[in-house]
Amino acid sequence: MNNRTYLSYGTVILFCLVLIASLYMMNWYLILICLVYGVLAFLFYRRKNFISVKENNDIVFSPIFGKVIKVGGGADIGKRYADFNFIDLRHALFEDIGIFFPFSSEFSFHRKIKGNRLFLPLKKLPKNEKNLHQEIVLIKESSELFFIKLYSTFVSSQAIIFPTSGDYGYLGAQFGVFSGAGIVRFFIPKKYSILCQEGQKVTPGNNILAKK
Amino acid sequence: MKKLSLFIDTSQCLKLGLIDSSKKFISFTEISDKKCGDIIHTEINKLLTDQGLSLFDLSSCFFLMGPGSYTGLRFTQGIMDLFKMENIECYSFYWFDIPWLLNPQNNDKYIFMTNAFKGESLILWIKDGEIEQQKLILNKDVPKFSETISEKIWKIDGDLSNAFDRDYAQVLQRVEDLKSIKPIYYFRSDIEEFTPAL
Structure with a gap:
């Protein structure tokens, strides 16, 4: 979890719901939008790992x-x-x-x-x-x-x-x-x-x- | 419909917050470089419209009734009266209630200290959420007084603000549970307030 950009739970849940709904309705436009969103989320959500030190509470x-x-x-x-x-x-x-x-x-x-x-x-x-x-x-x-x-x-x-x-x-x-x-x-x-x-x-x- | 509340504190400077149903701040604004009376209405309106809300979307409002600025608290009273007329539930509490609200089981006596203007400081001894004793002393005597007491001293510009920042949700929830409504706390009587400091 250390190398991720903040995404609110609301955004992630909304994304999952839209994906499920679009798959259920087989709406290709919605599926395409979800794919684009997923690729972008992967590119930007997964940041370059710059954490070089292990987390310590102190x-x-x-x-x-x-x-x-x-x-x-x-x-x-x-x-x-x-x-x-x-x-x-x-x-x-x-x-x-x-x-x-x-x-x-x-x-x-x-x-x-x-x-x-x-x-x-x-x-x-x-x-x-x-x-x-x-x-x-x-x-x-x-x-x-x-x-x-x-x-x-x-x-x-x-x-x-x-x-x-x-x-x-x-x-x-x-x-x-x-x-x-x-x-x-x-x-x-x-x-x-x-x-x-x-x-x-x-x-x-x-x-x-x-x-x- | 979301259950939203407003938080208003004019005891030091103007502090406004919008609170959700879990008593967490959605937004919080603090203005200290302008007179409270000039901006309070517009800032409340701005805080609400930024979230797409109007005054009628509020279910309740929390007020900090002092101790603090005499003029600032007068504005709080005015806004509170207005909200009551619009059937918005109003709750109020004092700064010195916060340690007790956070830990009601603790029966230890504590001291609340704040600047009372006119070169004086207010000192209150609190036990079980009630004022046992109160005193106004000259600011120059505060260090000497602090040395003579053993109880914990809570100050608005110190531990108390930090405790509120840390556990404000717990404080507000408890104020709502208790349906706490307190009158404004004045440092002095009205006659004394109108008398300039020596």
């Missing part, structure tokens, strides 16, 4: 292809994040635009925070949390909470998130797209030690950001 991988631009303590951002460290990642402009599960976890929910967009070029994010961004809340099996904040800039589009609340994703499964040098702020509980440095290039499922 390890946190990068959620995007990009570069670490800042590492810091959550208390600098707000009291709410006092028990977290954060890693700011800039999305690599010409790399895969996906956002991937950094570990197998429950997708709790995602919220849109409305505000002003950031201006580029930026060396680091402002402390102000009022900029336009999206926040994803992930819950690990051990009930640990992780936050991923996605800041779109003037040259990047708003992130598109696929899962719905309560869905479960495996390590490396793609759950959204985020293009154009956007900035990702990843909050990790303080019991994890940060293993990356500023300036380091990271890839999902390959580079370990933090370890318990």
